[in-house]
Amino acid sequence: MTQAATNAPERPGRLSEFWFYFRENRGAVIGLYVFIAFAIFAAFGPILAPYDPTEQFRQNTLQPPVWQEGGSWAFVLGTDPLGRDMLSRLIEGARYSFFVGIVVVTIAASGGILVGLISGFAPRWLDAIIMRIMDIILAFPSLLLALVLVAILGPSLTNAMIAIAIVLQPHYVRLTRASVLSERQKDYVTAAKVVGAGRLRLMFITVLPNCLAPIIVQGALSFSTAILDAAALGFLGMGAQPPTPEWGTMLAEAREFILRAWWVVTFPGLAILVTVLAINLMGDGLRDALDPKLKRS
């Protein structure tokens, strides 16, 4: 049989449609480029960095960046009080931040989606119990709760990530539950029931794919929250421990040199700022492109 499909006009793919809406938001596109650069630094850090981030050059402690008097091309962004190269440490720090973001979002999103799905399909009493627990978690200031959790678990980057994931998870639960509840009303779910789809099939195959757009946006936005919280915990001494070149930890270590050597504090802070800003811009663009309610038709 010869298919008549060959002469049919090719439909615009979902990806190209997405890109069309994403492109309209210039901030989002810039954010995306910065994020890509960030991801490249994270992926190829050891190749790109000029030195080992923990190597100490004792003759060159607190050397200013290259454009300032006393700086040299050997250490482009200067060195820290122990003579370690700032640029290498920042690049290596990108790796930690990216890792934190991915792990936290994965844990928080998978757990949150699962609990939210269950909550959306559960009988009313179970739904009420789950949602009240989530309300309690949300009632705490998130950083404070993360601090308490790390205090219980012991300070380390892994525990900080677990704590941040737990703190971020209720947002996913609420988001998933809300979309599940609105999708469940629709006729295609009833139609799946009429053909005999079991509850698991309804949850994961019928309903979940239709709830993903807001969750993806939330994932992008909480990526930056995770980085920020990890840096904050690091700064408070509850996250990554020295000599790990994590941005927050670097800030904490360099605090006392803020008046003498501005670059030791400024560059990690800028790195956090730029990364978080870029991811948030990108998240906004994602929301514009994925959320049908905001879509201009």
Add this chain to the structure above:
Amino acid sequence: MTAPVMSAKGLTRHYDVSGGLFSRSQVLRAVGGLDFELYAGKTLAVVGESGCGKSTLARLVTFIEEPTEGALTLDGKPVTRADWPDLRSSVQIVFQDPYGSLNPRQTIGTILMEPLVINRPKMSGKEREAQARKTLGLVGLRPEHFDRYPHMFSGGQRQRIAVARALMLEPKVLVLDEPVSALDLSIQSAILNLLVDLQDRLNLAYLFISHDLSVVHHVADDVIVMYLGRAVEKGSKEAVFAAPKHPYTKALLSATPRADPLAKADRIKLAGELPSPLEVGAGCPFAPRCWKTQDRCRVERPDLQGDAHLAACHFPIGPDGA
């Protein structure tokens, strides 16, 4: 006379409506004691205004909800909850809104094959696809539509897809829950003709739910008129349309627009709203809106009376129209 494919006896569905923390929970009688039979190759139309329990009836017949009382019989065997999984392939449904009834994330092929994946696990993927493509052709769609997504289709095409999905399991009974009311007029007739054509070919029994009497007139063999969850009139299409016995039916019929500018506009205007189904009194539920109401109507609920053409009214309208 042939045996009915499906029959219902005293089909009832109540909902408990909790009134909040301090008020008593109330019982909403969505469907109260409905009897009907569906025959292969015949269409039973259920007519009534919004909120009269038509869609609840559809949910009962398609085994989405269990009746509170009464029983359904399929092929002479009573239906129990344990049988539901086996009986699903016998009864399928087409929904009103073709925009909400197709999963936007699945291709047409996936949508059509899903019933087979669930109910015929032994079937091979190739057979499934072949059958899905065959059914796609049956409802008048082209093979290249197989890999497309629902958002690329018009309302009429989507409704064809919904019909195709309902046919995938080769059902005996098809529940059509206002299948054309969301479509524009030119598409309506195309879908209706498709449905009539499919019924002839596949010998399907239709339960056709609608509020549009001109559509019902086009497709129905028998008609049930529902009011507040109960049947108020029941009979063959010819009898009900030519000589309605119940005042409500007469009012409904008079409200149907006619394409004859010279016809006398003798529309009966009903006063008042549909009463709340939570507070149905002892008398005839239609009594507050009826122009023939007498004292008896307010205290005694009329039962369906008659042989072939039944009506639930103490003072049915005679053949002379009075």
